[in-house]
Amino acid sequence: MKLIIEKDYEAMSQTAATLTLARMYQNRRVNISITAGSTPKRVYEIMAPQVKDKSYLDNVYYYNFDEIPVKGEKVGITMRDLNTMYFTPAAISRERIVPLNEQTYTTQMERIRSVGGLDFMLLGLGFDGHYCGNLPGATHFEDEIVTVSSYATPDMEKRLIKNLDRPEQLFDFYLTMGPKAVMETKELVIIANGKRKAPAVKEFLTGTIRNEFPASVLKLHPNLTLILDEEAASLL
Amino acid sequence: MKLIIEKDYEAMSQTAATLTLARMYQNRRVNISITAGSTPKRVYEIMAPQVKDKSYLDNVYYYNFDEIPVKGEKVGITMRDLNTMYFTPAAISRERIVPLNEQTYTTQMERIRSVGGLDFMLLGLGFDGHYCGNLPGATHFEDEIVTVSSYATPDMEKRLIKNLDRPEQLFDFYLTMGPKAVMETKELVIIANGKRKAPAVKEFLTGTIRNEFPASVLKLHPNLTLILDEEAASLL
Amino acid sequence: MKLIIEKDYEAMSQTAATLTLARMYQNRRVNISITAGSTPKRVYEIMAPQVKDKSYLDNVYYYNFDEIPVKGEKVGITMRDLNTMYFTPAAISRERIVPLNEQTYTTQMERIRSVGGLDFMLLGLGFDGHYCGNLPGATHFEDEIVTVSSYATPDMEKRLIKNLDRPEQLFDFYLTMGPKAVMETKELVIIANGKRKAPAVKEFLTGTIRNEFPASVLKLHPNLTLILDEEAASLL
Amino acid sequence: MKLIIEKDYEAMSQTAATLTLARMYQNRRVNISITAGSTPKRVYEIMAPQVKDKSYLDNVYYYNFDEIPVKGEKVGITMRDLNTMYFTPAAISRERIVPLNEQTYTTQMERIRSVGGLDFMLLGLGFDGHYCGNLPGATHFEDEIVTVSSYATPDMEKRLIKNLDRPEQLFDFYLTMGPKAVMETKELVIIANGKRKAPAVKEFLTGTIRNEFPASVLKLHPNLTLILDEEAASLL
Numbered sequence: 001m002k003l004i005i006e007k008d009y010e011a012m013s014q015t016a017a018t019l020t021l022a023r024m025y026q027n028r029r030v031n032i033s034i035t036a037g038s039t040p041k042r043v044y045e046i047m048a049p050q051v052k053d054k055s056y057l058d059n060v061y062y063y064n065f066d067e068i069p070v071k072g073e074k075v076g077i078t079m080r081d082l083n084t085m086y087f088t089p090a091a092i093s094r095e096r097i098v099p100l101n102e103q104t105y106t107t108q109m110e111r112i113r114s115v116g117g118l119d120f121m122l123l124g125l126g127f128d129g130h131y132c133g134n135l136p137g138a139t140h141f142e143d144e145i146v147t148v149s150s151y152a153t154p155d156m157e158k159r160l161i162k163n164l165d166r167p168e169q170l171f172d173f174y175l176t177m178g179p180k181a182v183m184e185t186k187e188l189v190i191i192a193n194g195k196r197k198a199p200a201v202k203e204f205l206t207g208t209i210r211n212e213f214p215a216s217v218l219k220l221h222p223n224l225t226l227i228l229d230e231e232a233a234s235l236l
Numbered sequence: 237m238k239l240i241i242e243k244d245y246e247a248m249s250q251t252a253a254t255l256t257l258a259r260m261y262q263n264r265r266v267n268i269s270i271t272a273g274s275t276p277k278r279v280y281e282i283m284a285p286q287v288k289d290k291s292y293l294d295n296v297y298y299y300n301f302d303e304i305p306v307k308g309e310k311v312g313i314t315m316r317d318l319n320t321m322y323f324t325p326a327a328i329s330r331e332r333i334v335p336l337n338e339q340t341y342t343t344q345m346e347r348i349r350s351v352g353g354l355d356f357m358l359l360g361l362g363f364d365g366h367y368c369g370n371l372p373g374a375t376h377f378e379d380e381i382v383t384v385s386s387y388a389t390p391d392m393e394k395r396l397i398k399n400l401d402r403p404e405q406l407f408d409f410y411l412t413m414g415p416k417a418v419m420e421t422k423e424l425v426i427i428a429n430g431k432r433k434a435p436a437v438k439e440f441l442t443g444t445i446r447n448e449f450p451a452s453v454l455k456l457h458p459n460l461t462l463i464l465d466e467e468a469a470s471l472l
Numbered sequence: 473m474k475l476i477i478e479k480d481y482e483a484m485s486q487t488a489a490t491l492t493l494a495r496m497y498q499n500r501r502v503n504i505s506i507t508a509g510s511t512p513k514r515v516y517e518i519m520a521p522q523v524k525d526k527s528y529l530d531n532v533y534y535y536n537f538d539e540i541p542v543k544g545e546k547v548g549i550t551m552r553d554l555n556t557m558y559f560t561p562a563a564i565s566r567e568r569i570v571p572l573n574e575q576t577y578t579t580q581m582e583r584i585r586s587v588g589g590l591d592f593m594l595l596g597l598g599f600d601g602h603y604c605g606n607l608p609g610a611t612h613f614e615d616e617i618v619t620v621s622s623y624a625t626p627d628m629e630k631r632l633i634k635n636l637d638r639p640e641q642l643f644d645f646y647l648t649m650g651p652k653a654v655m656e657t658k659e660l661v662i663i664a665n666g667k668r669k670a671p672a673v674k675e676f677l678t679g680t681i682r683n684e685f686p687a688s689v690l691k692l693h694p695n696l697t698l699i700l701d702e703e704a705a706s707l708l
Numbered sequence: 709m710k711l712i713i714e715k716d717y718e719a720m721s722q723t724a725a726t727l728t729l730a731r732m733y734q735n736r737r738v739n740i741s742i743t744a745g746s747t748p749k750r751v752y753e754i755m756a757p758q759v760k761d762k763s764y765l766d767n768v769y770y771y772n773f774d775e776i777p778v779k780g781e782k783v784g785i786t787m788r789d790l791n792t793m794y795f796t797p798a799a800i801s802r803e804r805i806v807p808l809n810e811q812t813y814t815t816q817m818e819r820i821r822s823v824g825g826l827d828f829m830l831l832g833l834g835f836d837g838h839y840c841g842n843l844p845g846a847t848h849f850e851d852e853i854v855t856v857s858s859y860a861t862p863d864m865e866k867r868l869i870k871n872l873d874r875p876e877q878l879f880d881f882y883l884t885m886g887p888k889a890v891m892e893t894k895e896l897v898i899i900a901n902g903k904r905k906a907p908a909v910k911e912f913l914t915g916t917i918r919n920e921f922p923a924s925v926l927k928l929h930p931n932l933t934l935i936l937d938e939e940a941a942s943l944l
Contacts, residue, residue, distance in 0.1 A: 002735035004764045014758065015733070022730025025723070025933060027710035028588050050722065056712045116500050116588060117458075141445035141456065183456040209377035220377065220419040220456060222353075225733060238499035240528045250522070251497070258494025261487070261697060263474035264824050286486065292476045352736050352824060461497060589930075613917035613928065655928040681849035692849065692891040692928060694825075 002225040005233045009193045012229040013042035016122065016191050019225065021050055023120045023187070024060045031112065033065040033121040033177075035132070036081040039191050040122065048089040062092065063112060064100040065121065066133035066176040068160060071169045076101065100145070105175050108145050118185040125192045127200050129213035133176025135159075136212050143178025150174065179217050188221050193229040201228060202235040238461040241469045245429045248465040249278035252358065252427050255461065257286055259356045259423070260296045267348065269301040269357040269413075271368070272317040275427050276358065284325040298328065299348060300336040301357065302369035302412040304396060307405045312337065336381070341411050344381050354421040361428045363436050365449035369412025371395075372448050379414025386410065415453050424457050429465040437464060438471040474697040477705045481665045484701040485514035488594065488663050491697065493522055495592045495659070496532045503584065505537040505593040505649075507604070508553040511663050512594065520561040534564065535584060536572040537593065538605035538648040540632060543641045548573065572617070577647050580617050590657040597664045599672050601685035605648025607631075608684050615650025622646065651689050660693050665701040673700060674707040710933040713941045717901045720937040721750035724830065724899050727933065729758055731828045731895070732768045739820065741773040741829040741885075743840070744789040747899050748830065756797040770800065771820060772808040773829065774841035774884040776868060779877045784809065808853070813883050816853050826893040833900045835908050837921035841884025843867075844920050851886025858882065887925050896929050901937040909936060910943040 006012040020043065024030055034040065051057055068077040075083070079099055087097060100108055112118055123131045130136065137153040139146060150160050150172055160174065161167050182188070192201050200215075205226075209216040218224060242248040256279065260266055270276065287293055304313035311319070315335055323333060336344055348354055359367045366372065373389040375382060386396055386408055396410065397403050418424070428437050436451075441462075445452040454460060478484040492515065496502055506512065523529055540549040547555070551571055559569060572580055584590055595603045602608065609625040611618060622632055622644055632646065633639050654660070664673050672687075677698075681688040690696060714720040728751065732738055742748065759765055776785040783791070787807055795805060808816055820826055831839045838844065845861040847854060858868050858880055868882065869875045890896070900909050908923075913934075917924040926932060 002733060002764070004733065004762075018726050018729050018758070019733055021726050025710060025712065025727055027931075027933070028585075050726070054712075056710070113500075141453070142443075180456055184458050186458060207378075217377070217456065220416060220453065222420050222422060222458070223735075225735070238497060238528070240497065240526075254490050254493050254522075255497055257490050261474060261476065261491055263695075263697070264821075286490070290476075292474070349736075459499075461499070613925070614915075652928060656930050658930060679850075689849075689928065692888060692925065694892050694894060694930070 001219060004225060004227045006227065006229055008229050009042060012191060012193050012227055013040075013046055016040070016043045016189065016227050017046040019189055019227075020120070020122055021047060024051075024057050026059060028059060029115060030060045030120070031063060031115055031118045032060060033063050033118055033185070034082070034086065035065075035122055035124045036078045036085070037124045039124040039193060041085060043122070043191070044086040044089070048086060051090040051092070053091060058093075058096070061096050061098060061115070062087070063098045063108075063118060065182070066174065067100045068163055068174040069102060069171040070164060071171055073169070077163045100175050100177070102175070105145050105147070109181060120187045121182065121185045121189070123182075123188060123190045123218075125190050125197065125200055125204060125215055127196065129200060129203060129215045131190070131215045131218065132182060133174055134179060134182075134214040136214060139176065139178045139214065140211055141179045141217050144181045145175070146178050147173040147175055179214065183217070183221055187223045187225075188218060189225045189227065190215070190218065191227045192232045195231045195234060197232045198235040201232050205236065237455060240461060240463045242463065242465055244465050245278060248427060248429050248463055249276075249282060252276070252279045252425065252463050253282040255425055255463075256356070256358055257283060260287075260293050262295060264295060265351060266296045266356070267299060267351055267354045268296060269299050269354055269421070270318065270322065271301075271358050271360045272314045272321070273360040275360040275429060277321060279358070279427070280322040280325070284322060287326040287328070289327060294332070297332050297334060297351070298323070299334045299344075299354060301418070302410065303336045304399055304410040305338060305407040306400060307407055309405070313399045336411050336413070338411070341381050341383070345417060356423045357418065357421045357425070359418075359424060359426045359454075361426050361433065361436055361440060361451055363432065365436060365439060365451045367426070367451045367454065368418060369410055370415060370418075370450040372450060375412065375414045375450065376447055377415045377453050380417040381411070382414050383409040383411055415450065419453070419457055423459045423461075424454060425461045425463065426451070426454065427463045428468045431467040431470060433468040434471040437468050441472065473691060476697060476699045478699065478701050480701050481514060484663060484665050484699055485512075485518060488512070488515045488661065488699050489518040491661055491699075492592070492594055493519060496523075496529050498531060500531060501587060502532045502592070503535060503587055503590050504532060505535050505590055505657070506554070506558065507537075507594050507596045508550045508557070509596045511596040511665060513557060515594070515663070516558040516561070520558060523562040523564070525563060530568070533568050533570060533587070534559070535570045535580075535590060537654070538646065539572045540635055540646040541574060541643040542636060543643055545641070549635045572647050572649070574647070577617050577619070581653060592659045593654065593657045593661070595654075595660060595662045595690075597662050597669065597672055597676060597687055599668065601672060601675060601687045603662070603687045603690065604654060605646055606651060606654075606686040608686060611648065611650045611686065612683055613651045613689050616653040617647070618650050619645040619647055651686065655689070655693055659695045659697075660690060661697045661699065662687070662690065663699045664704045667703040667706060669704045670707040673704050677708065709927060712933060712935045714935065714937055716937050717750060720899060720901050720935055721748075721754060724748070724751045724897065724935050725754040727897055727935075728828070728830055729755060732759075732765050734767060736767060737823060738768045738828070739771060739823055739826050740768060741771050741826055741893070742790070742794065743773075743830050743832045744786045744793070745832045747832040747901060749793060751830070751899070752794040752797070756794060759798040759800070761799060766801075766804070769804050769806060769823070770795070771806045771816075771826060773890070774882065775808045776871055776882040777810060777879040778872060779879055781877070785871045808883050808885070810883070813853050813855070817889060828895045829890065829893045829897070831890075831896060831898045831926075833898050833905065833908055833912060833923055835904065837908060837911060837923045839898070839923045839926065840890060841882055842887060842890075842922040844922060847884065847886045847922065848919055849887045849925050852889045853883070854886050855881040855883055887922065891925070891929055895931045895933075896926060897933045897935065898923070898926065899935045900940045903939045903942060905940040906943040909940050913944065
């Protein structure tokens with residue numbers, strides 16, 4: 001594991017943007033997954049103008065790694081957030097965005113493997129150790145791409161509803177690449193910033209590997225980079 | 237994961253030997269770990285004459301991944317068995333064999349990382365899901381290189397003594413690369429043959445990932461090949 | 473460059489077969505090119521039974537790198553020879569063999585690049601420094617895939633006719649991947665055996681890089697292995 | 709080859725800095741060579757603050773690829789310029805800078821190979837097709853690391869003296885990695901900007917491969933990226 005500690009959120013974002021951009025500069029198809037959430041907001045602000053209208057990046061394909069479907073909406077929460085934060089400002093063509101949804105999820109792993117697998121994934125780290133839709137109690141290490149019931153754990157319904165405009169929009173399940181699917185990616189990058197993430201970062205690096213803290217398993221990946229700001233690293 | 241099923245033990249051994257040999261043919265230092273045990277016996281018989289006296293393979297370094305020390309002996313069980321099966325018939329120079337023992341184990345990971353990490357590891361699969369010295373109850377997924385007490389589990393003493401000439405030779409502990417250290421290797425190959433291994437193979441491929449079946453975690457490695465004969469694959 | 477010198481033709485062939493086979497054992501599509509000619513005859517004899525009926529090698533695609541069309545025949549000299557030596561005994565499915573011919577050559581590079589490029593190429597070395605159809609006077613270093621006139625050099629017509637049953641079968645041109653296309657391959661392996669090849673081997677390794685000795689440019693490839701028997705290496 | 713055309717010098721520099729920085733973010737030793745000259749000035753201004761005092765970049769080693777020694781000075785022109793532009797503002801420790809000079813050049817290739825070879829090289833492109841010290845008439849494609857006489861070509865003396873404060877400082881020779889040594893690098897990046905470079909860029913991409921235009925051979929590298937601004941690309 002490569003551990004990178006930067007001074008602050010801006011520096012962390014700059015380094016994550018540099019790493020993500022550089023992986024795109026290849027003379028072949030590149031398949032990547034990028035995270036929604038609040039952590040990468042600045043990463044995408046830095047990246048978007050460097051990606052927009054660059055035909056030499058037409059080799060890059062984006063595979064969503066989780067999705068919360070919304071009743072009555074064509075687009076789920078993850079896709080909506082990625083559109084706002086990155087796909088729209090970076091003007092990524094729709095043909096190069098591969099959604100994960102109710103129609104596609106059962107064949108998504110096969111689709112990914114048929115184009116050579118995922119090359120790169122940018123992940124966040126939740127307070128509770130979650131990443132993608134791998135919340136405690138939601139998935140197990142051996143899962144590939146799965147649906148998770150909206151009632152899988154006592155607080156799941158509440159957590160999902162927080163993402164919605166109205167509670168009636170709650171779908172029966174959400175979708176996620178599970179730990180096994182994520183670990184199959186050639187390179188993983190995890191970002192985390194702020195004092196409030198410091199306990200999760202400490203647990204990630206020093207705790208046992210267990211389904212109850214889902215991200216713990218990612219430290220077994222042979223090509224992993226963890227990028228923190230000083231606050232997130234303050235308990236190490 | 238790449239799954240290769242060969243007709244019989246001979247064909248499985250031939251394919252494993254081909255893969256292991258080919259990883260050595262590089263124009264740079266190559267660091268590998270190879271397993272003792274009965275499964276690879278024929279692999280090494282095939283490899284030895286193709287390696288012996290080949291100065292173009294002087295780029296290959298061998299790192300032992302476990303060791304059972306023996307009281308009153310300079311050399312442990314793993315090294316003794318590898319000497320007999322491979323290092324001696326292949327005439328590998330001692331400067332290119334890096335032992336794991338009581339003197340070296342605390343600094344072994346650092347030593348491995350300083351030369352670029354392990355490139356390749358050939359592993360067996362035990363009936364109980366063990367690999368290297370990762371027996372059920374002996375290690376945890378987050379372990380790097382550790383000592384395991386000879387009394388760590390109820391049957392550990394008995395299992396270790398079976399490897400010794402006389403019970404008095406039993407040492408207080410044995411040594412092994414733990415799951416985290418093994419997963420850091422760039423490429424893993426697991427071999428298994430025979431009907432008696434079929435249940436372990438099935439459990440490996442379809443069971444949950446848990447410390448109680450240590451090898452289960454290896455299926456999370458992004459560059460893993462499993463080579464079986466038809467008997468070992470008979471329950472799939 | 474990795475230089476491997478083996479005792480004799482059999483050992484050279486065994487090592488080349490090992491290297492070629494091992495490159496196929498991947499959990500993704502693998503694109504390779506293999507040479508016709510007399511040098512690899514034994515390589516293919518060793519490989520064929522290890523490849524035949526192995527469904528786990530369905531990930532391997534073969535791209536012919538040169539072709540001598542024959543008037544009145546559907547199949548050129550290279551394809552005919554590869555069929556006899558390897559594709560037929562190894563029972564390679566036609567869907568995984570991509571021919572180079574009058575219909576395909578203008579779009580072949582594009583086709584190769586769209587599947588990630590060639591991973592591996594097994595080449596012979598001619599007495600005159602030729603490889604593929606890159607004969608002295610036929611191609612230049614900057615050529616990708618080209619046609620070469622059957623009258624390009626004073627002795628070209630004679631050389632081509634030697635491959636035919638009857639002189640009337642001579643086509644106006646033959647086809648070849650040029651030096652630039654070959655160099656784009658991720659890994660190159662050159663084999664040569666026998667005393668008669670010793671001068672070409674010496675020239676390859678110690679001579680200047682020039683179009684007049686076409687193979688000379690291949691020593692600039694960053695991932696090249698040269699496998700010789702002792703006779704071919706006897707002038708080094 | 710990957711061709712990247714950016715709007716202007718600033719954008720070209722940003723992309724080259726991103727690519728160079730990202731290659732450094734590895735969990736292993738990384739060996740790179742970077743060019744002096746005027747083209748990369750802005751690249752290094754962008755990089756320096758992102759590299760300075762970053763202990764996580766202690767894995768990066770710098771190997772100079774050419775040097776013009778100066779009579780009476782301890783440090784040659786290339787090292788002086790790289791110090792000014794990058795090594796000093798980025799505060800690179802001297803233990804991680806490997807100079808090329810009269811004392812080291814005969815063993816430099818061996819030194820580079822013993823640490824796994826060069827991973828990355830950032831190159832400029834001269835009006836006359838030169839790169840590193842590979843000027844027309846100075847080196848040949850098969851050269852590894854060589855000395856070039858200060859009188860090797862009619863205008864060499866004049867060109868070298870332009871770099872010096874006083875003509876008396878002219879040394880008998882300068883040093884350079886030759887084409888063969890450069891091509892052994894795993895990844896090459898060439899940058900060029902401005903209208904005045906447009907003819908050289910066109911010649912590089914469309915001309916024949918010949919010693920008289922030294923950079924022509926670099927287009928045979930299987931992992932090459934060319935980064936231009938629109939002016940440098942204006943004749944394509």
